[in-house]
Amino acid sequence: MSYDDRPSWDEYFMKLATEVATRTTCMRRGVGAVIVKDRRILATGYNGVPTGLRHCAETGCLRAELGVPSGQRHEICRGLHAEQNAIIQAARYGINITGASIYITTQPCVVCAKMLINAGIEEVVYQNPYPDELAMSMLEEAGMQIRVFEE
Numbered sequence: 470m471s472y473d474d475r476p477s478w479d480e481y482f483m484k485l486a487t488e489v490a491t492r493t494t495c496m497r498r499g500v501g502a503v504i505v506k507d508r509r510i511l512a513t514g515y516n517g518v519p520t521g522l523r524h525c526a527e528t529g530c531l532r533a534e535l536g537v538p539s540g541q542r543h544e545i546c547r548g549l550h551a552e553q554n555a556i557i558q559a560a561r562y563g564i565n566i567t568g569a570s571i572y573i574t575t576q577p578c579v580v581c582a583k584m585l586i587n588a589g590i591e592e593v594v595y596q597n598p599y600p601d602e603l604a605m606s607m608l609e610e611a612g613m614q615i616r617v618f619e620e
Contacts, residue, residue: 478508482572483596483618486551489513490574494524495548497533498575502551504559504590506569512562514554518547540600543580552581556588570594572618579604586611594618 476484482503490501494517504512518524531545549557552573559566567589576595577585582604585593592614608615 479594479618486572486574489515493517496525496530500551500575502555503572504555504566504569505572511564511566511569512555512559514551514558516548516551519549540578550581552577553584556584566590575599577604579607582607
């Protein structure tokens with residue numbers, strides 16, 4: 470590989486987010502997130518149940534059983550979103566993420582958007598759309614830089 474063949478920083482961090490997503494315990498959608506500042510990885514997260522709890526493959530997915538559409542009724546899901554887990558990981562280990570960027574394999578939902586705003590994240594780079602217009606309008610209102618990753 471030549472120097473010119475190296476991935477861009479966006480490609481590099483999104484590929485890492487895609488790899489992080491492979492750790493998901495969610496039966497419906499695998500999502501990964503990587504929080505970055507000054508081109509350094511601060512924290513990662515994937516969607517899944519809290520540490521030590523049984524995975525949805527063991528308990529069943531209540532949202533799937535009830536036919537709940539994507540983007541609705543987050544409160545009945547046993548899992549946390551990738552962004553939430555990345556923020557929690559940073560907090561648990563005392564890592565300041567103020568002013569950081571987050572690379573996510575899926576556009577944030579409104580719950581995650583609110584957490585990203587209050588966590589001081591300044592930029593969201595995401596790959597796949599998600600049906601949540603309120604999340605996007607709140608990120609924009611907060612002055613967050615939002616970019617859709619395109620290879």
